[in-house]
Amino acid sequence: MSSEGEASAEITVENDHGLHLRPAADFVRTAARYRSRIQVANLTRGDSRQANARSLLEVTALGIDRGHSIRLSATGEDAEDAVKALTELIRSNFGA
Amino acid sequence: MSVALVLVSHSARLAEGTRDLAEQVAQGAVPIRAVGGAEDGSLGTNAFAILEAIESLDTAGGVLLLVDLGSAVLSAETALEQLAPEKRERVRLADAPFVEGAVAAAVEASVGSELEAVLATAEAARGQGKLG
Numbered sequence: 001m002s003s004e005g006e007a008s009a010e011i012t013v014e015n016d017h018g019l020h021l022r023p024a025a026d027f028v029r030t031a032a033r034y035r036s037r038i039q040v041a042n043l044t045r046g047d048s049r050q051a052n053a054r055s056l057l058e059v060t061a062l063g064i065d066r067g068h069s070i071r072l073s074a075t076g077e078d079a080e081d082a083v084k085a086l087t088e089l090i091r092s093n094f095g096a
Numbered sequence: 097m098s099v100a101l102v103l104v105s106h107s108a109r110l111a112e113g114t115r116d117l118a119e120q121v122a123q124g125a126v127p128i129r130a131v132g133g134a135e136d137g138s139l140g141t142n143a144f145a146i147l148e149a150i151e152s153l154d155t156a157g158g159v160l161l162l163v164d165l166g167s168a169v170l171s172a173e174t175a176l177e178q179l180a181p182e183k184r185e186r187v188r189l190a191d192a193p194f195v196e197g198a199v200a201a202a203v204e205a206s207v208g209s210e211l212e213a214v215l216a217t218a219e220a221a222r223g224q225g226k227l228g
Contacts, residue, residue, distance in 0.1 A: 021117070021120065021121060021199070022120055022121065024121075025120075025121035025122075025123070025199075025203050025206075028203050028207075029123075029203065029206060029207055032207040033207075055200070055217075055220070055224070056121065056199060056200050056203045057196055057199075057200050057220075057221055057224040058224060061224065061225065061226060061227070
């Protein structure tokens with residue numbers, strides 16, 4: 001049993017408005033279901049900032065727009081599940 | 097039971113607009129009251145209206161107050177003084193930016209976090225730049 005799992009994924013955000021307010025709130029709520037520490041980076045903007053996936057204001061400040069690629073990195077006991085759930089949320093275009 | 101929010105602004109329209117934003121991110125999971133304007137409808141704050149908004153909520157899950165400007169703090173504190181002690185201890189006044197604090201707190205409350213965690217999330221908005 002691994003208590004310090006790690007998982008990461010790179011994914012392109014395809015929904016119309018990117019990670020603006022409502023999708024970002026859905027993202028943060030999904031992240032909140034997991035105990036792992038989850039970080040998000042906007043690869044398209046090419047800076048090194050990492051947002052805490054549990055913080056709406058940090059996530060929205062990444063300026064993730066439609067077509068941007070992001071990297072999710074999680075550390076913790078449920079890291080793999082967390083990355084999978086967030087990836088699926090983005091792939092589903094936030095249930096749209 | 098979720099933490100509830102009371103949004104206090106000098107302007108009724110600012111309070112209501114901020115409530116609209118907070119409700120959208122909370123997806124209906126958080127009771128949110130908007131209180132704005134002075135008693136005569138001009139710009140200002142009204143301790144009695146703040147008290148009424150708090151009293152209209154079930155305080156068992158806790159209530160977080162956010163204010164738009166420092167001059168609303170006095171009205172908020174006057175309202176808090178009128179509450180029964182057992183209610184008063186379930187209410188916190190956030191030292192946070194109004195819009196950012198309200199939406200961040202709404203999301204935090206919507207996932208079932210406790211009052212102190214919702215307060216901490218609202219106050220963490222102080223250090224969060226818009227440009228990252």
